[in-house]
Amino acid sequence: KQEVTQIPAALSVPEGENLVLNCSFTDSAIYNLQWFRQDPGKGLTSLLLIQSSQREQTSGRLNASLDKSSGRSTLYIAASQPGDSATYLCAVHSNYQLIWGAGTKLIIKP
Amino acid sequence: ETGVTQSPTHLIKTRGQQVTLRCSSQSGHNTVSWYQQALGQGPQFIFQYYREEENGRGNFPPRFSGLQFPNYSSELNVNALELDDSALYLCASSLWTNTDTQYFGPGTRLTVL
Numbered sequence: 019k020q021e022v023t024q025i026p027a028a029l030s031v032p033e034g035e036n037l038v039l040n041c042s043f044t045d046s047a048i049y050n051l052q053w054f055r056q057d058p059g060k061g062l063t064s065l066l067l068i069q070s071s072q073r074e075q076t077s078g079r080l081n082a083s084l085d086k087s088s089g090r091s092t093l094y095i096a097a098s099q100p101g102d103s104a105t106y107l108c109a110v111h112s113n114y115q116l117i118w119g120a121g122t123k124l125i126i127k128p
Numbered sequence: 129e130t131g132v133t134q135s136p137t138h139l140i141k142t143r144g145q146q147v148t149l150r151c152s153s154q155s156g157h158n159t160v161s162w163y164q165q166a167l168g169q170g171p172q173f174i175f176q177y178y179r180e181e182e183n184g185r186g187n188f189p190p191r192f193s194g195l196q197f198p199n200y201s202s203e204l205n206v207n208a209l210e211l212d213d214s215a216l217y218l219c220a221s222s223l224w225t226n227t228d229t230q231y232f233g234p235g236t237r238l239t240v241l
Binding site: 022050052054059060061062064067107109111113114115116117118119120121 | 176218
């Protein structure tokens with residue numbers, strides 16, 4: 019059974035720092051992995067999708083990597099800003115469903 | 129191109145009642161998946177519909193049921209509501225490939241009193 023874990027559960031850093039969020043999964047048989055952002059009380063915004071054949075994807079200040087063999091993905095945020103404060107969720111696409119981590123709540127202090 | 133839409137935005141029901149949530153898929157998509165997200169947790173897969181047939185189901189009881197219509201819009205029905213059904217219900221649409229991205233609607237916030 020696929021399980022997805024995100025560490026840390028919460029993170030608070032000063033503005034301007036570079037940071038890394040971690041996601042691990044137990045079964046390497048995935049089609050892709052996706053990182054999402056969720057603002058309080060809101061829906062999901064897709065940030066990056068990495069296909070199983072890819073190693074990384076980049077969008078602006080965000081870079082996501084995928085190591086299927088070790089069951090790990092990281093989301094790197096460069097030069098963090100207060101507007102980056104949100105909960106970040108990773109999800110693996112396994113068969114027909116997305117299986118989710120519980121998220122990392124990120125607070126960027128001005 | 130129209131994105132995924134959901135209605136209503138918010139809903140308050142009492143225990144034992146029934147509720148219907150609606151989702152319109154993105155243009156060109158024939159697959160709809162439903163997820164439940166309790167407060168402080170990641171979403172949990174409820175079920176998926178492909179061309180009007182249930183294609184897969186998560187660990188939810190039969191009182192959670194769904195429909196998909198010929199235009200690929202979908203409904204989620206929950207009978208005999210329980211307090212623990214209070215959550216954000218998310219709908220996602222996609223093309224039928226296992227590698228395809230699922231595009232999410234804004235969700236329906238259900239509160240059961």
